[in-house]
Amino acid sequence: MTTRRDVLRLCSAAAVAAGHSMLVPGLSPASPAIAGSQTPPQGPFTLPPLPYAVDALEPHIDAQTMSIHHGRHHAAYVNNLNQAVAGRADLAGRSLESLVSALDTLPAEVRTAIRNNGGGHYNHTLFWTSLKRGGSQPSAAFAGQLTEAFGSVEKWQGAMAGAAMGVFGSGWAWLCLDKGRLVVSSTPNQDTPLAQGHVPLLGIDVWEHAYYLKYQNRRREYVDAVFQVIDWAAVEARFDQARRG
């Protein structure tokens, strides 16, 4: 019998194994697109490799979109975040979660940069690790949690799609834990649920950069495609960890 722990360990091993196959020329983390010729600060934040090959989510999410989304968009958030904290030891030493959870504690002159780019880094890191080749189904236990909160798994999916379709412009739809309760919500731009005191379990990126190459204006088709590639073991691991506190 395969336990959840085994699945998580296998995912980690797969992430390491997949590390090489994603090095598409010009799109690899080592050479993200940067405006201008200045070398950006190399840390403290780094672009995590995709935990699977760029074509792993085909046909639901295409390889070109994944390459550009991860290697250029996510990389740009990381580089801009590093620029925002450069020379500020107090901020550079803080965790990403701490920075985006407590925006009012940030100096006014870098608050917006950290809100947008720290949020972008956090949200995308969570997004990549919420998806997997071939997708999955929620466990019986977690399906029970979704049913308790939303009426059924299908009703949860409807609520999540509704939140995704309800985002005007760019943003995210979320399944979160709010004081022990499962909730569906959305955030504009790169705002994170952490800033609202929620623990994000699953996010759907509804920025056009996430789907326009394949789906153009058909956001609903893209959202339905995301449901086909969810890594429920990852979502449920976040749920279990949040409930343990």
Ligand code: MN3
């Ligand atoms: Mn995005």
